[in-house]
Amino acid sequence: MYRIAIFASGEGTNARKFIDYFRDKKDVTISLIISNKKGAGVLDKAVKAGIPTIVVDKETFYETDKLVGKLKTEADFIVLAGFLWIIPDNIIKAFPRKMVNIHPALLPKYGGKGMYGRKVHEAVLANNEKETGITIHYVNDKYDEGEIIFQAKCSINNSDTVETIAQKVHELEYKYYPITVEKLLLGNIS
DSSP states (O other): OEEEEEEOSSSOHHHHHHHHHHTTOSSEEEEEEEESOTTOHHHHHHHHHTOOEEEOOHHHHHHOSHHHHHHHHHOSEEEESSOOSOOOHHHHHHSTTOEEEEESSOTTTTOSTTOOTHHHHHHHHHTTOSEEEEEEEEOOSSTTOSOEEEEEEEEOOTTOOHHHHHHHHHHHHHHHHHHHHHHHHTTSOO
16 A cells, blocks of 8 residues: 655645545555644644644754654655645655655746745736646655646636636646546556
8 A cells, every 4th residue: 555645834725635535545545744834724634534744843854864764654655735845855865756746837837936826826827828737746856846747737818817727726736636646656657
């Protein structure tokens, strides 16, 4: 059985989709939820689902191997779902090609430090883009620069707002992120 650790900083809407998607699967389970915020909504979702949680501070995350040790015993794969810190080298090296992230735009456009959530959608709208979407990619040591695994697109029309674009992108995230991770784990995507 494949064990997934999810890293999230906020409410955990994508994490919730993973929990629901893998709830009755025999090959994959969510084994751990890690957050960098004590009051993050994702922690409540994890507790309700009976999934262990860890809240990590910057010093532990960046200056020790404590989290790497825990991850090696508790997880086979890592999913970033709205986790806003750059991942340190010790975790990247411990999980080569076993850690993915989702970005709310079609990379390489609108990626990089500070480009997350609403900020991405505002930039897309300001530049009069005709389409946007999601990018699922492997994690490396730079924001949003890992090898692209999967992209899905949605159109933008003249009446769209930041909020309607966000809704379209969220729908793509919820539809494609868990299934893409499952395909990766089961060898249906390389």
